[in-house]
Amino acid sequence: MKQKEKTKVEENDTAAEDAGQENLDTEQQNLNAQAEGEEEKTADAETADAEKAEEEDVPKGDKKAQELNDKLMRTIAEFDNFRKRSEKEKSAMFEIGAKAIIEKILPVLDNFERGLDSISEEEKGSAFAQGIEQIYKQFVTVLDDAGVKVIETVGKEFDPSLHNAVMHVEDDSLGENIIAEEFQKGYMYKESVVRHSMVKVAN
Known part of the structure; x- marks a missing residue:
């Protein structure tokens, strides 16, 4: 009788141990599952952060490109203004120089006219007088072509x-x-x- 009771107790103890082991295994599985879930959440969060960082980098790149484009356009506009101003200044300097030369030439032209006016009617038919008149006309034509x-x-x-x-x-x-x-x-x-x-x- 005692032997049977002992065997029954041992069986109960074994069952209890098995149940406890099962509980431990279940808890361990739950912990492992929870840990895996946390790892997945962390991985998902890291992936989301990486994607967000990439999305933020795109606008920054666009902004930089826009700044460079604006700077290029300003440089082109400034160079165009400089070119136009230089051409205008060059043209003005040319006109000033041309006027200075013309002012020096005009007294010579005046002397030509005085010389032609002083030729008498008898001398106007001479080769010399006709030569002077042709030179004078050529002189006037050159000045006229130059804009005078x-x-x-x-x-x-x-x-x-x-x-x-x-x-x-x-x-x-x-x-x-x-x-x-x-x-x-x-x-x-x-x-x-x-x-x-x-x-x-x-x-």
Whole structure:
């Protein structure tokens, strides 16, 4: 009888041990599962952070590209302005230099005209006089091609920006402020006056 009771107790103890072991195994499995779940969450979080970082890098790259593009466009605009300003300054310097040369040439042209006016009627048919006249005409043509023009005077209204009035006269046949006579020719180079005309103004 005692032997049977002992065997039963041992069986109970064994069953208890097995149950306890099963509980331990179950708890361990739960812990392992929980740990795996935490690892998965961590991995998912790291992946999400990496994707977020990549997404943030794209706008930063676009912003940098936009800044570089803006800087390039500003540089191009500044260079274009510099080129236009340089061309304008070069053109202005050329015109200033050309006007200075023309001013030195005009007295020579005046002397040509005085010389031709002093030739008598008998001498105008000579080869010498005709040669001088041809040189004068060539001289005038070259200046005209270069943009040098004579300022119109007699019969035109006096313009202080073009004419220099050195004398006034009362003349009923002429209107008020009309140029009656020219003493010295004036010239323009393109749109600027090289030398004002010396004139006599009526009324």
